Amino acid sequence: MSSEIRREIRSSIDENRDRMLSLLADLIEEPSVSGHEKAAQSVVVEKLESMGLDVDVWEPDVEALRDHPGYFDTNTYEEHGYDDRPNVAATVEGTGTGRSIALAGHIDVVSVTEDKWTHDPWTATREDGRVYGRGACDMKGGLAANVFAIEALRDLGVELAGDVVIESTIDEEAGGTGGALSALERGYRPDAAIITEPYGVPNVGVASAGAMYFQITVPGTAAHAAHGFAGVNAINKAVDIVQALADLDRERKSRISFEPAVNQYPDAEGEVTNLNVGIFESGDWPSTVPDEATVECRIGWPPGETREEVREQVREAVGSVVETDEWLADNPPEFEWFGWNANPHYLDTDHEFAQLTKRNAEAVCGADGEWTGGLAGLDERFYVNYYDIPCPSVGPTGGRVHGADEYVDVDSLVEVAQTVALTAVDWCETA
Ligand SMILES: [Zn+2]
Structure with a gap:
């Protein structure tokens, strides 16, 4: 032309x-x-x-x-x-x-x-x-x-x-x-x-980047707070899992790069992936040991990993807590992928x-x-x-x-x- x-x-x-x-x-x-x-x-x-x-x-x-x-x-x-x-x-x-x-x-x-x-x-x-x-x-x-x-x-x-x-x-x-x-x-x-x-x-x-949602339901056993020995606090168990997810997030941030995104958002350098704990729900009363906690998260991942590889990392992080906790080993948390699911x-x-x-x-x-x-x-x-x-x-x-x-x-x-x-x-x- x-x-x-x-x-x-x-x-x-x-x-x-x-x-x-x-x-x-x-x-x-x-x-x-x-x-x-x-x-x-x-x-x-x-x-x-x-x-x-x-x-x-x-x-x-x-x-x-x-x-x-x-x-x-x-x-x-x-x-x-x-x-x-x-x-x-x-x-x-x-x-x-x-x-x-x-x-x-x-x-x-x-x-x-x-x-x-x-x-x-x-x-x-x-x-x-x-x-x-x-x-x-x-x-x-x-x-x-x-x-x-x-x-x-x-x-x-x-x-x-x-x-x-x-x-x-x-x-x-x-x-x-x-x-x-x-x-x-x-x-x-x-x-x-x-x-x-x-x-x-x-x-x-x-x-x-891709994006997925997942939910983890962590079981406990309800009891009067005064008789904590009779219950299992689901919040405490879930906090251990959230901590493992935070460790995974830090590890992923340190090794994953995504240059096109940094060109667009310079502040994203070193943080091009994010495992966000978005919802944490549990308990209804200070005097009750909570018998269930749910955690909902979004994980974003740049090109370079498959969906299954990312899921495996999340499962392993949760698994590492379950393995070392007697209660969770016998009462494993339920795991569900839901909602947003984009490669x-x-x-x-x-x-x-x-x-x-x-x-x-x-x-x-x-x-x-x-x-x-x-x-x-x-x-x-x-x-x-x-x-x-x-x-x-x-x-x-x-x-x-x-x-x-x-x-x-x-x-x-x-x-x-x-x-x-x-x-x-x-x-x-x-x-
Ligand atoms: Zn738009």
């Missing part, structure tokens, strides 16, 4: 940025906390239809997804089901036989603690080169950039040889099995995909599409980017792990993601739309 057309694409996106921001504002104004995505999805549908596209709207089919190795019941599915929680996709048909691309993102956002906001979380407030609002950065901004990138190409009369699919999916904050995975299983399996999560263009996200992913940075995306991001920004990675489970993993589809992330800069006064930097959002448009043109080629 000639450098003149590239310049035209970039300047058209820059000059018409208000159209992208108006879509972003409409999206922010429809609260779409995971489980309640429908109204915001209607905004996406309306926009895509106004571009003359046929829009596919569907609700996830859990029975069809359940056998997939990447599937688990998300907590929002358990709470709300998937009725009235549509995914949305629209295809811009290519005019030739070029490679296809998906431009994808999630419409759901996390909830809001209203009193900490100095702006209305459900109104897009534009101020000092930023847009404030829940989801502005994570990731309604990226969604708006995807749509606008394609709108801009069409307005310029740029026809691509390969198909472009624009996707807006649900459920990502809870695990994405009803969203991104459902879209892939519905048949949207492009030759490459970009997810515009807020990695801070020109950085390009290529990796994520880590890593996209080879030598992949042609990863290289192309980064080159365009750097050209648009006039600066060098880093290969970065996330420490939580991300939708990109489904594409890379189960379908061998290269799926880097390039997205805006911003701040206070998941916090009060979340914002996105407007110039970076323009750069994302430019990067996405140029990458689609290079990958799909012009007719």
Whole structure:
């Protein structure tokens, strides 16, 4: 593609940025906390239809997804089901036989603690080169950039040889099995995909850590506290187990590295894995020896270990306590893996599409980017792990993601739309 057309694409996106921001504002104004995505999805549908596209709207089919190795019941599915929680996709048909691309993102956002906001979380407030609002950065901004990138190409009369699919999916904050995975299983399996999560263009996200939950139920024997000799205190037993988990966590932190995540979060150096004891429940009365304690944990693990290897380490840590405790040896704790269950992913940075995306991001920004990675489970993993589809992330800069006064930097959002448009043109080629 000639450098003149590239310049035209970039300047058209820059000059018409208000159209992208108006879509972003409409999206922010429809609260779409995971489980309640429908109204915001209607905004996406309306926009895509106004571009003359046929829009596919569907609700996830859990029975069809359940056998997939990447599937688990998300907590929002358990709470709300998937009725009235549509995914949305629209295809811009290519005019030739070029490679296809998906431009994808999630419409759901996390909830809001209203009193900490100095702006209305459900109104897009534009101020000092930023847009404030829940989801502005994570990731309604990226969604708006995807749509606008394609709108801009069409307005310029740029026809691509390969198909472009624009996707807006649900459920990502809870695990994405009803969203991104459902879209892939519905048949949207492009030759490459970009997810515009807020990695801070020109950085390009290529990796994520896995995450699992587990629960340990530790038995004791109830007794009057005055007759402690007649009981077994489950809290004391559980504390020994928590201590062993903390030792394992320290040992893992000292040996595991994950460079892409440190590029994204320098403070994560030496702490790229975390075994978090999140819930400890036991007892109801100071005068009773508690007869049961439950401990719930999340363990995150960077690429490099299998799920089974990580589970084995956890089981061994708990086993080391059980072996040396007469009571626990005879009354072993119950162990259950539940909820979040995401494998880590890593996209080879030598992949042609990863290289192309980064080159365009750097050209648009006039600066060098880093290969970065996330420490939580991300939708990109489904594409890379189960379908061998290269799926880097390039997205805006911003701040206070998941916090009060979340914002996105407007110039970076323009750069994302430019990067996405140029990458689609290079990958799909012009007719
Ligand atoms: Zn996100």
